[in-house]
Structure formats: C-alpha cells, structure tokens
Amino acid sequence: MYGWNDxxxxxxxxxxxxxxxxxxKSLREAFIGGRGVNVRLLWDLTKPGVxxxxxxxxxxxxxxxxxxxxxxxxxxxxxxTKSPATNLYVKxxxxxxxxxxxxxxxxxxxxxxxxxxxxxxxxxxxDTVELRNAEDLxxxxxxxxxxxxxxxxxxxxxxxxxxxQAGESLVKYAAIMNSVYNAAARGGVGAVMGSKNLKAIxxxxxxxxxxxxxxxxxxxxxKASEDLKERAAHFEYGTSRGIVNLNDIYSMPSxxxxxxxLKDGHLLAGPYLAEMGYLKAKRAQVGCFGCPIGCHxxxxxxxxxxxxxxxxxxxxTSFSLGFSxxxxxxxxxxxxxxxxxxxxxxAISTGVTISWAMxxxxxxxxxxxxxxxxxxxxxxxxxxVKIIPMIARREGKIGALxxxxxxxxxxxxxxxxxxxxxxxxxxxxxxxxxxxxxxxRMLTYSxxxxxxDHLFHEVFPTPERVYEITGKxxxxxxxxxxxxxxxxxxxxxxxxxxxxxxxxxxQIARWYEDRxxxxxxLGICKFSGNAIHLNAGMMSxxxxxxxxxxxxxxxxxxxGRRIYTLERCFNIREGFDRTLDxxxxxxxHEPADWPGISPNSKGKxxxxxxxxxxxxxxxxxxxxxxxxxWPHRDTLEKLGLENIAKELETMGKMP
Amino acid sequence: MDNILIVDYEKCxxxxxxxxxxxxxxxxxVQMSRSxxxxxxxxxxxxxxxxxxxxxxEPPCIPSCPVDALGKDIKSGxxxxxxxxxxxxxLCVEAxxxxxxxxxxxGNKAFICDLxxxxxxxxxxxxxxxITWVEAKPSAIWMKNHCTDKxxxxxxxxxxx
Ligand code: SF4
Ligand code: SF4
Ligand code: SF4
Numbered sequence: 001m002y003g004w005n006d007x008x009x010x011x012x013x014x015x016x017x018x019x020x021x022x023x024x025k026s027l028r029e030a031f032i033g034g035r036g037v038n039v040r041l042l043w044d045l046t047k048p049g050v051x052x053x054x055x056x057x058x059x060x061x062x063x064x065x066x067x068x069x070x071x072x073x074x075x076x077x078x079x080x081t082k083s084p085a086t087n088l089y090v091k092x093x094x095x096x097x098x099x100x101x102x103x104x105x106x107x108x109x110x111x112x113x114x115x116x117x118x119x120x121x122x123x124x125x126x127d128t129v130e131l132r133n134a135e136d137l138x139x140x141x142x143x144x145x146x147x148x149x150x151x152x153x154x155x156x157x158x159x160x161x162x163x164x165q166a167g168e169s170l171v172k173y174a175a176i177m178n179s180v181y182n183a184a185a186r187g188g189v190g191a192v193m194g195s196k197n198l199k200a201i202x203x204x205x206x207x208x209x210x211x212x213x214x215x216x217x218x219x220x221x222x223k224a225s226e227d228l229k230e231r232a233a234h235f236e237y238g239t240s241r242g243i244v245n246l247n248d249i250y251s252m253p254s255x256x257x258x259x260x261x262l263k264d265g266h267l268l269a270g271p272y273l274a275e276m277g278y279l280k281a282k283r284a285q286v287g288c289f290g291c292p293i294g295c296h297x298x299x300x301x302x303x304x305x306x307x308x309x310x311x312x313x314x315x316x317t318s319f320s321l322g323f324s325x326x327x328x329x330x331x332x333x334x335x336x337x338x339x340x341x342x343x344x345x346x347a348i349s350t351g352v353t354i355s356w357a358m359x360x361x362x363x364x365x366x367x368x369x370x371x372x373x374x375x376x377x378x379x380x381x382x383x384x385v386k387i388i389p390m391i392a393r394r395e396g397k398i399g400a401l402x403x404x405x406x407x408x409x410x411x412x413x414x415x416x417x418x419x420x421x422x423x424x425x426x427x428x429x430x431x432x433x434x435x436x437x438x439x440x441r442m443l444t445y446s447x448x449x450x451x452x453d454h455l456f457h458e459v460f461p462t463p464e465r466v467y468e469i470t471g472k473x474x475x476x477x478x479x480x481x482x483x484x485x486x487x488x489x490x491x492x493x494x495x496x497x498x499x500x501x502x503x504x505x506x507q508i509a510r511w512y513e514d515r516x517x518x519x520x521x522l523g524i525c526k527f528s529g530n531a532i533h534l535n536a537g538m539m540s541x542x543x544x545x546x547x548x549x550x551x552x553x554x555x556x557x558x559x560g561r562r563i564y565t566l567e568r569c570f571n572i573r574e575g576f577d578r579t580l581d582x583x584x585x586x587x588x589h590e591p592a593d594w595p596g597i598s599p600n601s602k603g604k605x606x607x608x609x610x611x612x613x614x615x616x617x618x619x620x621x622x623x624x625x626x627x628x629x630w631p632h633r634d635t636l637e638k639l640g641l642e643n644i645a646k647e648l649e650t651m652g653k654m655p
Numbered sequence: 656m657d658n659i660l661i662v663d664y665e666k667c668x669x670x671x672x673x674x675x676x677x678x679x680x681x682x683x684x685v686q687m688s689r690s691x692x693x694x695x696x697x698x699x700x701x702x703x704x705x706x707x708x709x710x711x712x713e714p715p716c717i718p719s720c721p722v723d724a725l726g727k728d729i730k731s732g733x734x735x736x737x738x739x740x741x742x743x744x745x746l747c748v749e750a751x752x753x754x755x756x757x758x759x760x761x762g763n764k765a766f767i768c769d770l771x772x773x774x775x776x777x778x779x780x781x782x783x784x785x786i787t788w789v790e791a792k793p794s795a796i797w798m799k800n801h802c803t804d805k806x807x808x809x810x811x812x813x814x815x816x
Binding site for chain 2: 070146208232
C-alpha cells in the first residue's frame with residue numbers, strides 16, 4: 001500500500017490485549033486518515049452518553065497518509081476522544097516527531113480501549129508491541145519521562161508521547177505531549193489518557209513508506225517548497241511575532257479580556273526575547289518532523305528564580321500566560337510556559353483560568369482563604385509561577401478549583417464570576433483573539449465543535465480570497481477590493497467598517513473549515529498556509545501522487561465537509577443543540593471600550609443578534625435546522641452519512 | 656573538488672527533512688535508516704546534529720578496512736565504498752570519528768554519503784541553510800572544518816546525556 005500502512009493498532013488496556021486491524025478501503029476513501037478516520041472510529045467505538053473519564057471512553061491517535069513521504073510539514077498527530085472539559089467531541093493535534101516514527105513502525109492509528117489496572121506505558125518497537133509497567137514513571141514530568149524511557153530502553157531515537165502530572169491528576173485541560181514540548185493541548189485529552197493509567201507511548205520505527213508516483217510527487221513538492229521558502233521568510237519568530245503589532249493597536253486581549261493592551265507586552269514576542277538574549281537563535285529555530293520551516297522558539301533563562309529552558313513561547317502562550325494575567329515579565333512567562341509544557345497543561349486554558357481567578361480575587365469573589373494565601377492579582381508574576389504546579393497536581397483549595405476550568409470553577413464559586421469566565425457554553429476556554437473586533441471569527445468561534453478557538457477555521461480573508469469564495473461574482477468585486485489586509489482586520493475594520501454581507505461571512509467560514517478538515521486528515525501542518533494547507537489543488541495532487549487514489553480538489557474538500565459534519569453529529573449524539581453555539585458572555589455583552597482602542601472598535605460587542613444572524617446563514621448553506629442546529633436528513637445523506645442519520649433518527653435527533 | 660558541503664548544526668532545526676529527501680533520492684522511498692545523513696537529536700534541548708561523511712583529506716576509515724573496500728578518488732576527493740568487496744564487518748563504522756558510516760538495514764553493507772554525485776539533495780532541501788553546498792574557496796574550507804569541529808564537540812555532549 002502507498003502512503004498508508006493499512007494498519008490500526010488496538011490496545012485494550014483492561015484486558016491487556018493488543019491486536020491489529022486493517023484500515024479498510026471504505027474508511028480510507030470516506031475519511032482519508034488522521035482527524036477523519038479518528039472521528040469515524042470514535043463514533044463507532046463509543047456508546048451515546050459515554051463518561052469521558054470512564055473505561056468506556058476511547059483515546060484515538062491518528063496520522064495521515066502523507067506523513068513519512070517527502071511532503072514537507074507532515075508532522076501532525078491528531079488525538080480524538082470525548083472531552084472531559086466539554087462532554088463533547090474533541091480533537092487536538094500535535095506536531096513533534098511522533099507521527100513520523102509511528103508511520104515508520106507500520107501503523108496509521110492507535111486506539112486505546114478500557115483502563116489499565118496499574119500505570120502502564122505502551123512500547124512499540126516496529127512489529128513488537130507490549131504494555132510495560134510505568135509505576136516508576138508515575139509522578140514524572142514530561143521531560144523526565146522522555147529521558148527515562150529513552151535511557152531504560154537504550155535508544156535515543158525512540159520517540160515518546162506522554163502525559164505529565166496534570167494528566168495523572170485528571171486536570172480538565174491536561175495535554176498530551178511529545179518530543180517533550182509539542183502539545184495536543186485542547187479539551188483535556190491528557191486527562192483521558194491519565195484516566196486510563198496510560199503514562200506514555202514509546203515508539204521506534206525502522207520501516208519504509210512508499211509512494212505511488214515518486215516523480216509526480218517530486219514535482220508537487222518542488223512547487224510547494226518554493227512557496228514555503230518565500231513563506232518562511234515572513235515567518236521568522238514563528239507565531240509569536242504578531243503580538244507586537246496587536247499590542248501597539250490595542251487589540252491584544254489582556255487582563256482577562258478587559259483590555260487590549262499590556263504595558264511592555266511586546267517583550268513577550270520573539271524579536272524582543274531574542275534581543276534580550278533568551279533565545280537560542282535570532283529566529284524561530286525548532287522544527288517538527290520533516291518541517292524545514294521550524295516555527296518554534298527555544299528559550300533559556302540562565303539564572304535567577306525563573307531559571308529554566310523550554311521550547312516556546314507561542315503567540316497563544318504569551319497571550320494566556322502573559323497578557324491575560326497582566327504579567328509582562330519575560331522570565332516569569334518563560335517559566336510559566338516551561339511548567340505548562342513539562343507538567344502537561346494546555347497553556348491557553350491554564351492562563352485563561354488563572355486570569356479568571358485573578359479577576360475573581362480582585363472583585364472579592366475569591367478570598368485569600370480560597371487561594372491558599374496567594375495574592376492572586378493581575379500582574380503578580382510570582383503567584384502565576386507558583387500556582388501552575390498547584391493546578392497540575394490539584395494541590396490546595398485553589399489548585400483543585402482551577403483544575404476544573406473556568407466554567408465549572410465559576411459554577412462552584414458562584415456570584416457573578418460566570419460573567420468573566422472566558423469559556424462559552426460548551427465549556428472550553430477561548431483562545432487569544434478579541435472577537436468583539438473580528439466579525440468573521442465571532443461566527444467561527446461560536447460554531448467550532450470543540451469550543452471557541454481558531455483551529456477549525458482560522459479565517460484571514462484577503463480580497464482575492466473573498467472574490468474567489470463568493471464565486472467570482474463581478475458584483476462582489478468591489479466589495480472584495482475594499483477588504484483591508486489581515487493586520488487591519490484585527491482592528492475591527494473588517495467587520496464593522498466594510499460590513500460584509502452575513503451570507504459572505506458564512507461562505508468564508510465554510511471555505512476555511514473544509515480545508516482545515518482535509519489538512520488534519522492528511523497530517524499536514526497548517527503553518528504551510530497557501531503552499532499546501534489552504535491550497536486544495538496542491539493537497540489533491542500530493543494525495544493522488546502518494547496514494548494512487550486519483551482524487552480531485554472538489555472530492556477532497558467533500559471529504560473535509562463529511563468529517564466536519566460527522567464531528568457535529570457526534571456532539572448532537574452527546575446532547576448538543578444550538579444553544580451551545582455561543583461565545584463567552586463578556587464577548588457578547590461587555591463592549592470593548594478601553595482607553596486607546598481604535599474608534600472602529602469602540603463600543604463593539606459580538607452581540608447575540610449579530611452572531612445569530614451569521615449563524616442562520618451559515619446553518620442554511622450547510623443544510624442544518626435553524627432551531628436545533630442539527631443537520632437535516634438529506635444533508636447527511638448527500639455526504640454519505642446515511643447510517644449516522646439513521647442512528648440520530650432513532651435517538652430522536654433528526655429535525 | 657569544486658564544491659564542499661558545510662554543515663552548521665547551530666542553524667539546524669532538527670526536522671530531519673534532509674533524511675527524508677536523501678533516502679528518497681537514493682532509494683525511491685523513505686526509510687530513515689537508509690539516509691546517508693543522520694540527524695542526532697536531543698529533544699529536551701531542541702538540538703539536532705546532522706552527521707555525514709566529511710570526505711576527509713586523510714580518511715581513517717580507509718586503512719581500517721581489512722578488504723580495501725573503501726577508497727578515495729584523487730580527482731574528485733570523494734570517498735566511496737565498493738559494495739562488491741564490503742563484507743559488513745563494521746570496522747569502518749568504528750573508525751569514523753564523525754558517526755558517518757552506517758550499515759544498510761538489509762544488505763548488511765556499509766554505506767556513506769555520496770554527495771549525490773555532485774548535486775546534494777539535502778543542501779537544496781534544508782531551508783534554514785544548516786547544510787549548504789558552496790564553492791571550495793579557502794575561506795569556505797576553513798568554515799567547513801570549523802563547523803565540523805563544532806559538531807564533533809556537540810556530539811560528545813549529546814552522547815553523554
Ligand atoms: S511549522 Fe511549526 S508546527 Fe508546523 S510542522 Fe513546522 S515546526 Fe511544527
Ligand atoms: S533539513 Fe536542515 S534543519 Fe532539517 S534536520 Fe536537516 S540539516 Fe537540520
Ligand atoms: S549529499 Fe546527498 S547523499 Fe550526502 S547526505 Fe546529502 S542527500 Fe544524502
């Protein structure tokens with residue numbers, strides 16, 4: 001077989017049984033791999049209403065058919081399960097070196113069932129797969145786990161995926177990490193792994209990956225590489241650079257979304273960290289498997305109370321652990337980043353949850369008694385660094401409270417604190433964009449099946465793109481030409497000044513989400529942008545050349561839509577309806593009118609009316625019912641999801 | 656030799672893309688153990704050290720071979736292994752100070768970088784320019800030696816961890 005290994009590895013942790021099954025042709029064709037095959041397996045292998053942290057939940061890791069070929073940037077592993085944070089669908093994806101090694105070992109997906117009686121880790125040595133005792137690893141952080149496994153098994157080329165203390169303590173936003181610093185962070189996938197008593201997966205693969213048409217693939221890769229080289233030049237310092245500009249225009253969410261500015265916040269961005277001598281090199285410098293771009297920073301703090309080293313920080317880390325908590329001290333933020341990494345926490349949810357606690361403390365809803373004596377105020381760097389390990393181990397009153405995430409913590413503490421809990425009704429903490437000033441993302445963050453973040457459709461509509469998306473309708477040309485560049489879109493200019501018709505907003509969202517699903521199914525990194533990820537023609541060319549399954553861009557995007565729709569169906573099966581497609585209360589009701597904000601953005605909220613209007617259009621073009629938000633039967637049938645429709649119908653979940 | 660390969664590990668991001676293209680170019684498929692360059696990694700410190708044949712002026716591997724399978728072409732300067740003669744005894748693997756000789760996974764023969772016959776694929780693929788293929792001017796030769804020494808030092812540390 002070309003590209004794929006035709007193999008799913010099943011591990012029943014309860015019965016300690018390990019077996020292989022082929023990745024069937026129907027599954028490959030309907031869902032490709034990675035995120036796609038994962039969601040289909042999740043649907044089949046869990047029963048409705050499954051408890052996320054029970055033995056009945058499954059944990060699925062998936063790679064794509066392009067990983068292990070010369071297509072650059074194919075490092076992604078998608079992890080799929082039912083989320084303990086939201087009680088809904090979650091997929092979380094990580095880069096690092098794991099996916100390639102797993103492919104070379106001969107597997108496409110791993111499915112974990114049941115729960116191990118004692119702490120265990122899975123050791124995959126090509127064909128030999130065994131569960132090993134991990135009692136001596138339990139309590140180790142991710143870095144210690146990684147080196148202990150490599151040392152004990154005597155091979156430094158082993159690649160390790162593991163949880164840290166946070167996953168062991170079932171923190172609702174615990175991450176799964178590989179190559180030490182690469183996180184599948186969102187939605188508490190690490191807690192699911194912890195609940196299964198599974199500390200780590202170690203893999204060594206020495207096999208080969210063959211492709212159907214090397215010459216054709218070579219041509220496509222050369223073309224993409226040219227584009228990537230150009231792109232890489234614009235992406236020095238990886239994701240972290242955007243911070244400077246956003247902070248300068250008062251659009252960088254700070255103080256738990258009460259402001260758009262943090263004094264000295266630019267110091268948390270790559271160029272400044274490099275200037276101050278914290279970075280290994282004056283550019284982004286750490287690459288995932290097969291990624292010559294290497295978007296990650298590597299930092300070292302040589303002395304002082306915050307001494308340490310780690311990969312990062314990313315844009316989102318600096319947002320959540322720095323801007324949102326009001327901490328602009330680079331050394332403290334670097335330490336906080338390191339702690340999240342090695343203890344295995346989602347940096348977004350960690351920072352946003354701590355910010356919620358800081359605001360609650362300043363408003364008197366939380367007292368010193370609740371915080372175990374910590375002065376939990378915005379800007380308190382020492383408290384920030386102290387509290388992260390407490391969360392990871394659920395230590396003290398405050399550690400246990402914050403380990404539950406903002407939604408549950410606000411329910412426990414009560415008062416008005418839910419109003420500044422920055423998660424939506426699904427229960428996931430929001431990522432770092434102020435939606436009040438970014439209209440298209442009000443829509444995409446609200447409908448995202450896992451919760452309000454950017455990785456199901458990170459929209460940056462350029463004029464050319466909107467023209468393309470609206471079907472090159474000449475009457476739209478003028479509109480398209482009026483669209484400001486992406487940087488200005490952040491400033492609110494996009495939504496409020498241009499005021500694109502809601503129908504166009506809906507089309508933009510869908511244009512992106514199809515491509516995002518395909519990208520995740522193929523195992524490609526979204527940082528490849530227009531070179532691969534947003535270029536359906538390139539993806540279909542590469543997919544066809546690698547697998548020999550001749551597939552047009554349209555067919556590929558159709559698979560993307562099938563994947564995205566099935567994810568929604570899973571949520572519906574688990575109790576979802578339209579009321580959960582919303583945004584954090586503050587974003588919908590409290591205007592952005594802090595000092596310094598641009599007049600375009602002043603007074604703006606993502607009002608329920610605007611969001612609903614966009615959603616109506618969006619549901620309509622999808623063929624979903626406006627009242628429930630559920631897909632109609634013919635929508636599912638058109639996508640080849642007849643049996644899903646049947647199951648939903650039996651449950652009374654057909655509009 | 657008109658050109659030389661300079662490998663500066665301080666620019667290497669550890670992605671191993673060079674290994675993918677090296678294997679693909681020589682074998683028509685990807686298998687990491689068939690890449691003629693190997694990127695040694697210390698993931699906790701985000702370190703990648705690409706090691707490959709330096710085509711030394713006085714290659715210690717050549718005298719180490721009991722059957723004279725290794726040789727250096729005087730004109731091109733390229734060191735190569737005669738696969739017909741190689742018995743797979745691994746003495747050259749031990750003799751090479753650059754961890755550059757590896758064993759072919761099935762044939763049990765030694766293999767090394769062949770500079771892709773004068774058009775190195777890895778140098779073309781490496782975007783951070785950790786591997787470059789440059790004209791063999793005296794300054795470049797100095798740089799090559801300097802970078803090689805740095806890698807040997809870094810490898811010593813990596814092997815200790
Ligand atoms: S762009 Fe960044 S995240 Fe993506 S594969 Fe490369 S290094 Fe990893
Ligand atoms: S391609 Fe370049 S950056 Fe990547 S591992 Fe090889 S030498 Fe290092
Ligand atoms: S020069 Fe050619 S043979 Fe040598 S390591 Fe690079 S790609 Fe491989």
